[in-house]
Amino acid sequence: MSSSQTANNSAAGKGTKMSSLRSLFDFLRRQSIFSLLCLAIFLFLILAAISAPWITPQNPYDNAQVDFFDANLAPGTVSGDGRFVYLLGSDALGRDLYSAILYGLRTSLSISGTAALLALAIGTLAGLAAAYFKGATDMLIMRAVDIKLGFPTILVAMVIMSIFGAGYFNLVIALVLAQWPYYARTARSVALVQIGQEYIEAARCLELPVHRLILVHLLPNSLPPLLVVFTLQLAHAAAIEASLSFLGLGVSIEAPSLGLLIANGSKEILSGHSWQLIYPGLALVLLIFTVNIVGDRLRRILNPKERG
Amino acid sequence: MAAYLFQRLIQAIFVLLLVSLLIFMGVYAIGDPIELLVSPDSTVEDIERARAALGLDQPIWTQYRIYLVGLLQGDLGDSFVYNQPTIQLILQRLPATVELGLVAFLFALLMGIPLGLVAGYYADKWADHAIMNGSIFAFSLPNFWQGLLFILLFSVWLNWLPAGDRGEVDQFLGVSSSLATADGWRHIFLPAFNLALFNAALIVRLTRSSIQEVMSSEYIRYARAKGISNRRILLRHAFRNIQIPLVTVLGLELGNLLAYGIITETVFDWPGMGQLLINSIRLNDRPVIVGYLLVVVAMFILINVVVDVLYTLLDPRIKISGSKS
Amino acid sequence: DTLRLALAGEHQSVDPHFSRTSPNQNTASNIFETLVSVDEKMQMGPMLATSWQNINPTTWEIELKQGVTFHDGSTFDAADVISSVERIPNVEDSPSSFISLVSSIASIEALDAHKLKVTTKEPAPDFMEQIGGVYIIPSELGVTIKSADFDSGQATIGTGPYKFVSWTPNESLVLKANEQYWGEVPGYSDVIIRYIPNAASRVATLMAGDVDAIDQVPPSDVAVVKARDGLEVSSSISGRLIYLHLDSDREQTPFIKGSEGGEINNPLRDKRVRKALSLLIDRNRIVEHIMDGRAVPAGQMVPEGFIGFNPEIKTPAYDLEGAKALLTEAGYPDGFSLTIHGPNDRYVNDAKVIQALSQLFARGGLKSSVEAMPKSIYFKSASKREFSVFLVGFGTTSGNSSRGLEQVLSSYNKEAGIGTFNRGRFSNPAFDDVMTRATATFDDDEKEQLLKEAATIGFVEEQGILPLYFEELIWAHSNKVAYKIGPVERTLAADFRPVD
Amino acid sequence: MAEPILSVSGLCTEVVSDERVARIVRDVSFDLYPGEILGVVGESGCGKSMMGFALLNLLDPPARVASGSVSYAGQDITKLPHEDLRGIRGNRIAMIFQDPMVSLNPVLTIGEQMMEAVLAHQNVSREEAKARTVEVLEMVGIPKPAERLKAYPHEFSGGMRQRVVIATAFLNQPDIIIADEPTTALDVTIQAQILAEVQKMAAQNGTAVIWISHDMSLLSGLADRVMVMYAGQIVESGSTASIIEQPNHPYTRALMGAIPVPGRKKLEILRGFPPNLLGEFTGCAFAPRCPVARDHCEVERPELRGTELSHARCHYPLQEGARS
Amino acid sequence: MSMPLLELCNISRIFTRNDGVFDKLARRLAIGRPLENLVAVDNVSMVVNRGETVGIVGESGCGKSTLGRVAVQLLAPTSGKVCFEGKDIATLPAEEARRARFKLQMVFQNPYTSLNPRRRVGETVIEAAVAHGLVAKADARDAAIEAMGRVGLKPDFIDRFPHALSGGQRQRVGIARALAVDPACVVFDEAVAALDVSIQAQILELLVELRQNSSFASVFISHDLNVVRYIADRVVILYLGRVVETASTATLFDNPHHPYSRALMAEAPQLKAQKKTFTPIVGELPSPLSPPSGCQFHPRCPHAMPRCKTDQPMLRQLGDRHFSACHLEVGQGEEGRIEEAGKRKVVQA
């Protein structure tokens, strides 16, 4: 930081930026078509979720726009008022499934994204604290982590949801509570390796302030494996969110996430409205799968030794 | 060893107490289940009477104390809804869950290990890529959706296999199990496969990465330099090593099977413990919720201990003593 | 031959006095009998009692049937009735006790082996309905026998058409025909009842041919079942009214805000607003689209055929303009915003219905949203009055509208046990007055008149609650069995007969 | 002089990654004679280990032998079918790896790992194999060897483990032992024990030893002959004494001049870096760093000069006599 | 003699296994593992004078790094005190102690892990000086260039990341980083051990040069006798956490007293054009967890006497600043000296 702020440095700075862009491009070129496709789909899904209000014919969360007279229409049917076509059909309440899926994606992504980010922040902080302060702090944090990790996330989330009750924020809280230990464990083990590294000792030897040591030296170097955990946990969060919503322990029925759409669709399984089950599920799988692939490739890149 | 077991015991008690307290309080916070239990035309006195009968009129701490005292005597309390001892309810449903879990476990192993070996052996070849991406796909499939699709496909459209329930049960090794009848097997196939797929994907990945890691390790190269046959290298040197990570993960898998079993049981209407939990949550049946979780927690702790012990048997480097070194 | 049934709800105990919830009574009704019978419209008829007489407001004489034997061969007589009545307060841990059925009894004595004399503490016009609901067990079992003894089969001895064989909780109940049954001989020698709570599985099990009949078919699956060769569907209207309850009492109510979101006074206190809401509800279309036609639009407490049904009250028709006019008249030309609450696992399509209602209200210019929650949380909150507009159902268990009107619409009075389910705290003195008289009279005709009058006040003049529809009870069965629909919410083995 | 027991000629290896080919070992040729201890010295990354592995065709993809031959007993090891190769590995040519901590399988007992090497090559009973194992363990100075057969590697110290590996190499009385820096991780006192063992082996059984190290001082006391490697090439080879006293190649001299020895006041400093191994060298690989390089060195590749036993790859060798 | 710059007095450092609550509980019930104490450094005293270079030699695990880390206050000693300019750092007020610690710097062994991979060379070098206000932020870049210049790094390295540097260059950055804060004493912990000889020579020469031009004292830790001999003025030999012998470099190498010192010197490879017969010290390195009684070297010592098993020898002064911890009298056991142990036989042609 301190030394590179002089004026004649800007050219060099630009140079590195250019070259980092190029190396990013180089790097992408070396990935398989399949991986790139997955990345593209993932980014596309995010984009679609964000722009849902502008690219859907209907706001399925707005009661004034949805008409249950149009319930259970097959894909391709024109809406009762003739305004648009139900591309992927309509659900049992007359919601346009295509719109509902994009809005649901939005809900799913925002819940799992918020939860994963919060868990990342909390878990990382806890993990770094455990690694840095050692002793009782470490023991307390890690015992909590151990206990949590003894149980599958879905179970923990289920129990928390059944106590807190359904709802957007409760879901986020449940996911955060269920997922922070993964980050804490990773952050701690990475930080322990980093703390053992001599550059941290050097920083201590140079009497750098603790916050500088943790934020400038420890954190950036502990981040890459945490990013991998982040992507994988993001996918996991999306899956868990969907599962909980499916069990009726998730979001509100009025703003259905993908999981709830599937749950609704599952009730129509015998009555022949199978599109209500299949399309939301496909969207969910596409989301989780592409995030997982991205995470997997990230992991391989960051840890070439373990190509699993 | 004694010290280790003692330590685990203390920890287990501590965790069980903590879980029981948290869940007890949590479920209390949701509310009492009286409204759901009484018949719709009950009068106010009826409701008060029922509340007193279940001890729900006591302050929460008194309730918890009574529960704890019972717990110390091995009594998990009676279900509000079923009017039966919780433990009996759980034990009644245990065989269904266990048989589903075991069959799924078997499926997962049968699918996972061979595929993992193939992928590991042909590392970075097309077979490997196909298997690995396939496994990512398999564990990206939300369990419940995949189960519903199975039902849609195999039960509704093709009408090959039944979609729910346990089918006919008969005595099998002393417990009533659907593994004893052909009909039972027809019923268990879809749910077990549904439950197994996710775990199979994990086993594939684990087997593959362990095999690959082991095969690229220095001691395998050294074994080759000694002129040992490939067969022996794979079956003795490599396999002996991957048993260790495999056992750990299989322990976790069992946990996963229990947890995801809840969803599979819901989807396929399998009358196991998971269904019991979900129903109890719906009905706010506190003794069953707390009891179920305590039993599950105890099972998890047991699995962990068994895994640890197996670990020491498999890995000569680790000795159980206080903590792993 | 064997009848194989799959039912949605499993009893908690085989003890007929354990709990009054529907599954318990269903099981009990297969094995045990009561003094009076009810039909599918809930109207009383003789059973173990052949006739009864109200000597004076507090004294009743009951004539019992002769020649009835229990499954163990002992004869049924007055002592068994007395013993059964006396056992009821001794049942432990009962979550839904039968005590209220016998609590009005001051004394009960046998005039002879088949004649009883009962005195009540206070005049009790519906006394026979009450005591008529007590299942009769042999006096030999005593008054302290435990519920567990019934579950094991040891004490499961009744006079009903079927005998108990075994019960495997969570799995099945096995019954055997009672060859000595005094009534019509049961159609099947053996019965296996399985319990499959999941509706889809239940339907699938039937379609796979694994069972002969199921209850509680989801309306949306009716078409599929009907389309299948060899399967039939039977249905009857239930006594359960699904209605919207409105907070019509408080100055401010938590879930109603102005059209711009600001605080406003509770508009539901104005009966014009309540009427307007009622007019916004297109009951026919809800029944058609959401319930797949498997419900009957409702405008009052009980359906036709029940005592208290007032044929003059028409089911309100959808009237958007009328509703808007009423709202404007009441001072809400721009409407207001409201949240409809409802359970999502209690009634058929409950969550869908509130969303459909929300859509309908939105058309009337209201800003409306919904919130559905599991019944475990929902009912407690509803009783604590945490909602403003919410969906509930009330199932009439007697053949008249009296209990429904009294518990749902009469002013809340905890001590008197009146208005227990009046969670909206509707209160109208005229209504209360009519109801007091209706419940006190021993004259059936007068009672019916008063109930009709009360219905007019409650549903036409005041619109205390918004009735939506009566649920239909739907069974599906193989065409090899014939099903005669029995009492409301019962699926009894004896009502099935083989088709030759 | 006797017939060479191992004859390497024109050995090249390469590593293929991302469409790029790194040529690690370049045109290595030498002969090895029975009973001889041949030292191979060079800086880290110059390709010593890879050459060692190539001799037994032990390279794993993406590394591979690109060309050249390694002939042992009239066969070219680089082209042998797998079964025949297996018969040679560990039997006629044994190898000792660099790191004693990772070359033993952690979950198999010492005894098993040693006995399997006997059983793989000799048609003997388990008892005999065991007896042989105990014998060699005794030889390398492991106390109470029979009891320690059941031990796992982690129960041994680093030095003992390396001695187990060395003992394993002795098991089948091989003709050749290839030792890849087996003492780098050890203390000098333990190192001395192992060196003593190897010396004895070579002297008593006539085993030829290829000892790879980056430590010239160590080789000076151990090896009969030393080959100096730089950037994958042998730049100089000769008897230990002559190399130390009269190095021919400037790199050899620099290498030794950098070692602090008693009485030396100033260390010789070599500037610059080893060349990129991706392409062909245009001139002498060492030219950019060579203190005595001339223009010519940059453009023409020097050939080996001298005899089979003693030669240098330099246009301007330091010793006049070596220039032909 | 003036006051020493840095003085370590009776330093001991014991590592205890980090136990959890449950371990402690189990031990109290006598079913857990017994407590294990590892004495990494045992009652070591040592003085570093201004401008002096002290070498510390010993085998792996003998406590060299621990001692070095105690010296620069990265580790707290279990007992004993570290005095800087005559003052016990532990008793100084916080601010003064911090300044004292700041005067003590360290250069680490591994050039690959001792630099933060995500910071540019310039930042790494000058960060501490800026953080402590030795250099104004505005001058940071120039100061970094100057500090790098001292260790022979060209200015264009300033914006590079460590991965673009060779091992030798990295080690230079590490040295520049330590010197940039103007330390009074620098501990070099195996600073050249991971480097190739040619790079090692560069760094050693750099150190010699720096030592001539600057005034800092240094402690040079190494397991390589030749390197220590080349660079140090005075040498301390450690065995299992204890000082066995210390003397000026010349005295020690010409006239070692302790059998362990002698063995070390005999077995350290020497660049000589003569083949040598290795005669190892018998026995294994003892585990520091259960060190031998008495003189810790006695199980491997060719001159061990009965009392060596029981009595721990104290450091005895043998000459001017020459101390040795051995029961042997001077001259006794001399027959086992270097010449004989390391005798070389001429290679037969």
Ligand SMILES: Nc1ncnc2c1ncn2[C@@H]1O[C@H](COP(=O)(O)OP(=O)(O)OP(=O)(O)O)[C@@H](O)[C@H]1O
């Ligand atoms: N599998 C591989 N993939 C890519 N490069 C490799 C591989 N194996 C070796 N190399 C490269 O080949 C070169 C020589 O490696 P080698 O291990 O033979 O060196 P060395 O001389 O033994 O060094 P050291 O003294 O450090 O052991 C190195 O630059 C190394 O990076």
Ligand SMILES: Nc1ncnc2c1ncn2[C@@H]1O[C@H](COP(=O)(O)OP(=O)(O)OP(=O)(O)O)[C@@H](O)[C@H]1O
């Ligand atoms: N943080 C620690 N916790 C426990 N034991 C330690 C710790 N640090 C060092 N030790 C132990 O203390 C002893 C001395 O270690 P130290 O690192 O000082 O040795 P060293 O002489 O520097 O060895 P090397 O030459 O391998 O660097 C060793 O046995 C080591 O295992």
Ligand SMILES: [Mg+2]
């Ligand atoms: Mg090497």
Ligand SMILES: [Mg+2]
């Ligand atoms: Mg060290």
